[in-house]
Amino acid sequence: MAIAASEIQALFNRIAPVYDTLNQELSFGLHQVWKRMAVKWTEAQPGETALDVCCGSGDLALLLAQAVGQAGSVVGLDFAPAQLAIAQERGRDRYPGHDLTWLEGDALALPFADATFDCATMGYGLRNVVDIPQALRELHRVLKPGTKAAILDFHRPLNPTIQALQTWYLDTIVVPAADRLGLQQDYAYIMPSLERFPQGPEQVTLARTAGFENAIHYPIMGGLMGVLVVTKD
Numbered sequence: 001m002a003i004a005a006s007e008i009q010a011l012f013n014r015i016a017p018v019y020d021t022l023n024q025e026l027s028f029g030l031h032q033v034w035k036r037m038a039v040k041w042t043e044a045q046p047g048e049t050a051l052d053v054c055c056g057s058g059d060l061a062l063l064l065a066q067a068v069g070q071a072g073s074v075v076g077l078d079f080a081p082a083q084l085a086i087a088q089e090r091g092r093d094r095y096p097g098h099d100l101t102w103l104e105g106d107a108l109a110l111p112f113a114d115a116t117f118d119c120a121t122m123g124y125g126l127r128n129v130v131d132i133p134q135a136l137r138e139l140h141r142v143l144k145p146g147t148k149a150a151i152l153d154f155h156r157p158l159n160p161t162i163q164a165l166q167t168w169y170l171d172t173i174v175v176p177a178a179d180r181l182g183l184q185q186d187y188a189y190i191m192p193s194l195e196r197f198p199q200g201p202e203q204v205t206l207a208r209t210a211g212f213e214n215a216i217h218y219p220i221m222g223g224l225m226g227v228l229v230v231t232k233d
């Protein structure tokens with residue numbers, strides 16, 4: 001059964017203090033590589049206005065800041081204030097001269113005018129929103145015509161061997177690691193969220209329905225990860 005938005009918000013507030021450390025350890029640092037790939041796919045350029053939806057502690061927003069430089073600007077949006085507080089601190093430390101804004105808001109009702117942004121990212125957010133078509137419609141609305149967004153997330157691989165490996169990894173590595181921090185329940189949600197998450201071709205269909213005529217899904221690591229790259233015409 002899907003969980004309510006308020007529960008998701010509470011969960012990400014609760015895990016904020018350990019979120020970055022666990023991500024780093026559990027992906028062996030690889031999440032940074034996938035995030036860099038996603039930012040590359042947005043084709044972010046110096047001077048542009050960029051958006052990171054479901055920014056969490058700010059990894060993708062900070063990579064966007066690097067790409068758009070001091071002449072550009074980045075907005076990181078999330079509905080979990082505890083995550084935003086960490087993002088803000090990291091932004092101040094790493095990119096003091098950049099135009100970075102951290103905004104508490106809902107991915108399903110973005111607080112921006114139509115056609116505001118030159119590029120956008122969403123990392124591990126689409127799997128967590130309670131209404132995927134609405135999140136895609138909102139992303140489409142706030143992008144300028146001719147611009148791109150890259151949506152990175154975990155997937156349930158179709159290959160049975162890789163699927164078994166993923167189940168083993170989640171049960172044997174991820175949940176016990178979270179358990180040691182008293183967060184077993186919080187990390188146990190990952191498997192059901194993966195089971196529910198649409199596969200690549202279905203994501204492409206959802207993106208087209210949301211208005212992105214051009215949508216391509218790139219599987220990564222045998223389908224364990226994927227990036228949906230969408231272009232607004």
Ligand SMILES: C[S@@+](CC[C@H](N)C(=O)[O-])C[C@H]1O[C@@H](n2cnc3c(N)ncnc32)[C@H](O)[C@@H]1O
Nearest residue numbers: 012054055056078079080106107123124128129
């Ligand atoms: C798994 S974290 C990903 C954080 C970050 N993008 C990263 O890649 O590390 C998912 C984030 O989505 C946020 N989120 C989920 N639903 C949201 C919504 N409807 N509006 C805004 N943020 C949302 C959560 O608060 C959480 O910080």
